[in-house]
Amino acid sequence: MHTLDLVDCPCTGGTLDRLIQPAILLVLEEGPLHGYRIAERIAKIPGFAGQKPDVSGVYRFLKSMERKGLLNGSWNVSESGPARKSYQITPGGRQCLAEWTKTLEEYRKSITALLRAARSTMR
Amino acid sequence: MHTLDLVDCPCTGGTLDRLIQPAILLVLEEGPLHGYRIAERIAKIPGFAGQKPDVSGVYRFLKSMERKGLLNGSWNVSESGPARKSYQITPGGRQCLAEWTKTLEEYRKSITALLRAARSTMR
DNA sequence: GACACTATAAGAGCATGTCTGATACAGGAT
DNA sequence: ATCCTGTATCAGACATGCTCTTATAGTGTC
Numbered sequence: 072m073h074t075l076d077l078v079d080c081p082c083t084g085g086t087l088d089r090l091i092q093p094a095i096l097l098v099l100e101e102g103p104l105h106g107y108r109i110a111e112r113i114a115k116i117p118g119f120a121g122q123k124p125d126v127s128g129v130y131r132f133l134k135s136m137e138r139k140g141l142l143n144g145s146w147n148v149s150e151s152g153p154a155r156k157s158y159q160i161t162p163g164g165r166q167c168l169a170e171w172t173k174t175l176e177e178y179r180k181s182i183t184a185l186l187r188a189a190r191s192t193m194r
Numbered sequence: 195m196h197t198l199d200l201v202d203c204p205c206t207g208g209t210l211d212r213l214i215q216p217a218i219l220l221v222l223e224e225g226p227l228h229g230y231r232i233a234e235r236i237a238k239i240p241g242f243a244g245q246k247p248d249v250s251g252v253y254r255f256l257k258s259m260e261r262k263g264l265l266n267g268s269w270n271v272s273e274s275g276p277a278r279k280s281y282q283i284t285p286g287g288r289q290c291l292a293e294w295t296k297t298l299e300e301y302r303k304s305i306t307a308l309l310r311a312a313r314s315t316m317r
Numbered sequence: 318g319a320c321a322c323t324a325t326a327a328g329a330g331c332a333t334g335t336c337t338g339a340t341a342c343a344g345g346a347t
Numbered sequence: 348a349t350c351c352t353g354t355a356t357c358a359g360a361c362a363t364g365c366t367c368t369t370a371t372a373g374t375g376t377c
Contacts, residue, residue, distance in 0.1 A: 080262070081215055082290045084297040086332055088365065089210055090308060097308065100315045107324050118307025125366055130326060132364090139203070153324050153373050165316075167205045172312050174207040179305050182298050184241025185213060185220065189295050192223045193288075209363060211334065230355050248335060253357060255333095276342055276355050 091124055092132055093171040096164055099142065105155040106130050133158055141167050214247055215255055216294040219287055222265065226282040229253050256281055264290050 077083060091113070098104060098112045106129055114123040133156075136142045141164035147155045160168075200206060214236070221227060221235045229252055237246040256279075259265045264287035270278045283291075 077290055077293055080290055080293070081212075081332080082293040082297055084300065086365080087212055087297065087301055089204075089212070090304060092204055093308060093312070097312050097315060100312075105324080116307055116311055118304035127326075127367080128365055155324070167200060167203055168312065168316070170200055170203070170205040172309060172316075174205055174210065175305050175309055177207065178210050179302055179309070181213060181241035182302050182305075184239055185216060186295060186298055186302070188239055189216070189220050189223075189291065192220060193291070193295075204363080209334080228355080249355085250336080250357075251334060274343085278355070
């Protein structure tokens with residue numbers, strides 16, 4: 072019998088994130104920070120398994136979130152090292168984060184319901 | 195003061211699904227069914243708020259999941275009504291569903307951690 | 318000088334979700 | 348008979364989000 076190759080299957084979780092934006096808002100709620108540090112900080116949130124999210128994606132989200140008015144960005148031309156763009160959360164960003172928590176709670180309910188149904192069906 | 199328009203913002207949950215594939219597998223675990231009925235059955239899972247998923251997407255997933263060997267499809271040329279394609283879960287599909295439950299449990303942990311962090315930060 | 322690490326960012330490609338439209342059958346209302 | 352609604356399958360197009368690759372550039376180490 073030959074085993075199915077599920078390495079590239081979404082069931083292994085490769086396509087299941089979508090938490091970067093609320094994570095960014097959450098990290099910036101603690102204080103202004105620049106892209107690279109934000110990615111490192113997200114990795115330290117328990118449940119993210121120490122995994123730094125793709126920084127490329129983080130930069131893209133920072134840009135789009137600044138465009139939407141959720142963040143304010145400002146360039147720090149430091150004396151040493153490359154220029155860093157520091158982001159700060161806005162009142163709109165805080166509002167968005169509050170909305171995110173409601174949405175994530177709903178979402179967690181759906182997942183819990185699915186898991187419960189799976190457990191009762193699969194035996 | 196002008197309020198931010200968060201209608202199209204992902205924080206309202208519009209971009210946060212990704213549960214259709216495990217839901218399909220779960221429904222088919224109960225017995226073979228065709229696309230339209232699968233969508234209706236998914237809507238009845240508690241936590242999906244009675245909302246039928248986009249049937250167009252369901253059909254697309256059924257096709258791709260059949261290609262991967264997770265499902266077997268067969269046409270029912272019924273005496274009345276249009277032809278229906280009935281799908282049945284395969285052993286590979288069961289394996290995939292088992293993997294999905296592990297993945298979703300991990301995912302739920304991440305969301306829980308995010309929510310906990312948000313609650314402690316936002317006060 | 319080569320290499321690793323930090324830092325920002327654009328581009329391409331893929332998965333997923335949604336919307337629109339095409340096709341077709343069935344039943345009821347006008 | 349014609350229209351409308353509901354059932355049923357499916358393709359095309361578009362937007363969003365994630366990943367991978369690549370480019371640029373400064374810093375520190377060997």
